[in-house]
Amino acid sequence: MSDLPPVADVFRRDENYWERASASRIDDYLLGGCDVFDRDRKVADDLCQVAPWLPVMKRSAQRHGSQAVTTLAQSLGITQFLDLGCGYAPGWGAGDVHDPPLPYESARAIHPGATVVYVDADWVVINHAHSKFDQCAATIVVQADVRTVEPLLAGPVTQALDERAPVGFLLHDLLPWLTDEEATHLVAALQAWAPPGSPISLTHASSDAAPGASMGDVVKTYAAADILFRPRSREQVAHLLGPWHIRDPGIALIEQRLGPRSPRPSRKVVRLRGDQAEDQVVTVPAYAAIATIPSP
C-alpha cells in the first residue's frame, strides 16, 4: 500500500541520538515542549510551514486520547492499560495537573488501583518516563520496539498485568509511524494475546482529503528527515483493525468526538504558525476509534 522511501532504524542505542531528528521530540516541540535539539526544531518548523494545523491536530489527538482512557475505564471497566508509543508526557496545566491528564491519572480517577504500562522505543522518552513515573505506584516503564511485540507481551507485560483480565491497549498516534505490515502484525498480535473484550483505542492521522490539509507535504517533510510517517484513510484504518469490533461512533474524526472541547491553538502554536491567521485552522485530519476483541 505504501511507496514511501526506506527509513533508517532510528532506535539503535549506539546512535548519537541528537544527530537525527526524532518523531517523539518533534512531537514534543509541536505540543509546546522544549526537550528538543536543533534538528528536531528545524523539522518542526518546516512542518508548521507546510501544515500550520499540525500542532492543533497533535493537541486534539492527545486530548482525545486522555478522554478515551476515561471511556475505557468507566464504560468498559478496564483497570489495566498498555500505552504503546507513549511519547513524552504532556506538561502541567493549571492546578498542578497534567493537561490533558496522563493515562494513569485518567484511569486512577475511575479505578484507584488501575495499572498502566508505558512503552516506547525511544530511550530519551523512556528516561523521561522513568523520571516521571518511577515514583508512582502501579505504573511500569518499558523500552521496547513494538515491531517485535511478542517478547514484550510475554515478558514485562505479562509480569505487570493479568493477561486473563481485559487489557486496554492505547495506540495513540503510534500506527502512522509503522509500515502497513508492521501495523497489521502489531494489532493482530495484541488480539492473539489478550482475552475477548479487551479494547484498543487508537488515534491516527488521516490521508482522506480534508480541505486545506496538506498531508502529502507533511509526509514529504518527515521523509526528508528520514522519518516514516504514514497517514491512512478511514478504510485503511478499518482494515488494520480487521476482526476487532469497532464501537460507536465508528472511526470518526477526532474533533467530532471532542465536540466543543476541541482545543484552540496555544500562543506558542500561533507563533510557530507564523503569519497564518487563526481562522485558517482546517478540519483536523485525524481519526479516533475504540474497538474490542470479539468473543470467539
Ligand SMILES: C[S@@+](CC[C@H](N)C(=O)[O-])C[C@H]1O[C@@H](n2cnc3c(N)ncnc32)[C@H](O)[C@@H]1O
Ligand atoms: C507521535 S508520538 C505519540 C505519543 C503519544 N502516544 C501521544 O498520543 O501523544 C509517537 C511515539 O511512538 C514511538 N514509536 C514510534 N515507533 C515505535 C516503535 N516501533 N516501537 C515503540 N515506540 C515507537 C515514538 O518514539 C513516539 O514517542
